[in-house]
């Protein structure tokens with residue numbers, strides 16, 4: 440066969456396999472179950488009170504008046520972003536139809552590290568929305584200059600604007616002292632004052648979204664009085680409401696591929712976990728992904744249970760990232776033993792793991808804790824269900840040692856821990872560590 444033939448058959452085989460995946464999928468329109476998809480209003484279930492309230496508050500925007508500021512609060516996945524965005528979209532359409540310039544500026548505060556960055560993100564978001572240059576650089580100019588540019592863009596382009604600050608409570612900023620005003624407090628003060636003082640020509644109001652029911656308690660007094668929002672509460676969903684939400688997205692799947700119990704089971708799991716619609720939708724989608732992966736043409740309850748297990752595992756890994764450095768190092772040293780071992784090793788002897796731990800602390804030039812501390816950290820890892828342990832004798836007179844077995848894949852555990860900043864430093868020493876691990880294993884099993 441010539442190179443050209445081989446090339447063609449490879450590309451045909453890739454195409455064939457890709458098409459097979461599409462044709463055999465249980466999904467018809469998987470995008471409907473994407474957490475970031477903006478769904479049509481006819482798929483929104485319930486939340487009538489919240490919709491009514493927000494419509495009432497935003498109506499003035501269509502009458503040439505300033506809407507009040509709003510605070511939307513409730514646990515994650517209870518529809519805060521969905522509902523405010525749905526109403527804003529309708530206001531925008533009506534405003535356009537009557538020739539008013541209504542703008543919506545959205546910023547998610549989750550990853551914003553400082554007040555200055557938040558102001559820049561507002562400039563950027565406003566500039567992109569109206570298609571102009573931000574006009575200020577990200578760094579090298581004062582926050583006030585950025586703020587002024589933001590007001591300028593708003594004044595030039597809008598009669599009325601809603602600024603949506605999602606996850607506003609996470610915009611804490613760099614507080615040198617715990618008594619320092621959090622960044623969100625300063626920002627809310629500035630935005631609401633600017634509007635009241637006429638520093639922006641149009642009407643501006645802020646909708647702040649948060650999971651924290653005590654958010655207002657953390658605002659500085661002057662921020663609290665100038666922001667002064669209308670509250671809109673989003674309570675947890677119960678299992679029935681979640682079932683209705685999933686029911687309206689059933690057509691994400693092909694006809695007749697869903698077993699009867701899929702929607703109730705996904706909803707029941709999510710209802711146990713504080714009634715989070717995002718979680719219900721994730722489980723509903725992941726169950727189908729598992730069915731696809733296994734090449735099955737129906738989604739069964741077992742797939743939902745598998746999806747729930749995967750979600751739990753992801754959560755465990757997230758939890759692990761919150762451990763102190765010494766606990767991470769202990770767990771990491773233990774996890775890489777089976778990962779690097781040339782033998783088929785399921786249970787990790789504590790003696791081996793502790794020596795690997797000592798070696799790693801040495802490379803990192805960090806504190807080396809005693810063997811007792813290592814064992815204590817590992818028993819904590821056991822209560823978190825990262826590992827299970829067993830005591831084993833090594834024959835007469837050799838004493839007893841502990842062995843650890845990982846509940847999840849030790850490779851995933853090691854990778855998760857390695858992505859921690861300090862552990863990344865040892866990536867270059869991988870070969871060396873691998874040989875140390877194997878030397879310790881050999882010593883343990885073959886030594887006297």
Ligand SMILES: Nc1ncnc2c1ncn2[C@@H]1O[C@H](COP(=O)(O)OP(=O)(O)OP(=O)(O)O)[C@@H](O)[C@H]1O
Nearest residue numbers: 474482483484515516517518519520521684716717
């Ligand atoms: N009443 C509802 N009807 C239909 N879908 C809903 C409803 N409530 C929430 N959802 C869906 O659940 C997911 C999460 O909703 P949303 O992002 O609005 O929650 P949130 O309260 O803003 O969460 P967070 O606080 O985590 O940002 C989205 O995919 C959304 O489409």
